[in-house]
Amino acid sequence: MRTKTETKRQAILDVAADVFREMGFERASMSEICSRVGGSKATIYNYFTSKEELFFEVVLQATEAEFEAAHLALDPQGPDMAATLEDYGRRLLGLLYKPDVRAVRRLVVSEAGRSGLGLRTYEIGPQKDESRVAVFLSEAMAQGRLREADPVVAARHLRALLESEWLDRFLLQVIDTVSEEDIASGVHRAVAVFLSAYGVGATL
Structure with missing residues (x-):
């Protein structure tokens, strides 16, 4: 059955x-x-329970492989921390700003207060991403490749930096698309800021 x-x-x-x-x-x-x-x-x-939930599940299924690929880029043995984080960032933002995923993100924001869609999205999207990135950062800290810090907080800072140049304008529909070139340059700047705060020898 x-x-x-x-x-x-x-x-x-x-x-x-x-x-x-x-x-x-x-x-x-x-x-x-x-x-x-x-x-x-x-x-x-x-x-x-709703068309919104069904739509979300369709997109989730279609993007799961790319979501996994973004996290596979976080190789704890990678020789260059900046390059590893940039690879992850480009993959993640490339996924988040795909047309179908853009639509779902805006839909979830508009529906979050009227259903459990917001919490469900958070649990299987941002929260899952945060947990995996925190594990990677914790390993890097243990290896002496990043300064000691709370890895969960560091993961949140990294995610915020990666989207910092577009998120508000995107959610408020001031902009719709973000080009691959803009993502690459934005990710490069975000990782540089992150490593200035969490690199070996950095202090906060």
Whole structure:
């Protein structure tokens, strides 16, 4: 029964991905998704409580591999700390500013106060990222490659620096896209600031 349930859930996600791609989020409807999947709306709502949640799950599934790849860039044996952090930063921001992920981020912000979508997004996105980066930074501190500090706080500082040049303007829709060139140069500056604070010999 569990296999059947998971198969049905995946079928809904596959169909929803097609509908969202063809119609966009606003025009897509649960009725349209239901008609293509077959069965009743109640069946879909047994798996996903809202169109927003379904949309989020579709994008999460589509971007999971890139999210994992960003963290694989954090090689504790990498010879150049700046290069390692820049590789991670470029991968992470390249993902966060992809068109479908941009849409989800704005959607989550607008829906966070009306549903549990904000907390769920935080747990499987920023919180998960923070934990993995903190582990990497803790190892680097233990190896003497960064100064001793709270690795969780350091991870938060790194994430904030990486998006510092765009985040407010992006969320308020002053800007929409960020080019690869802007990401690369922004990440380079962010990592330089981070290492000036957390590099060996730095003090706060």
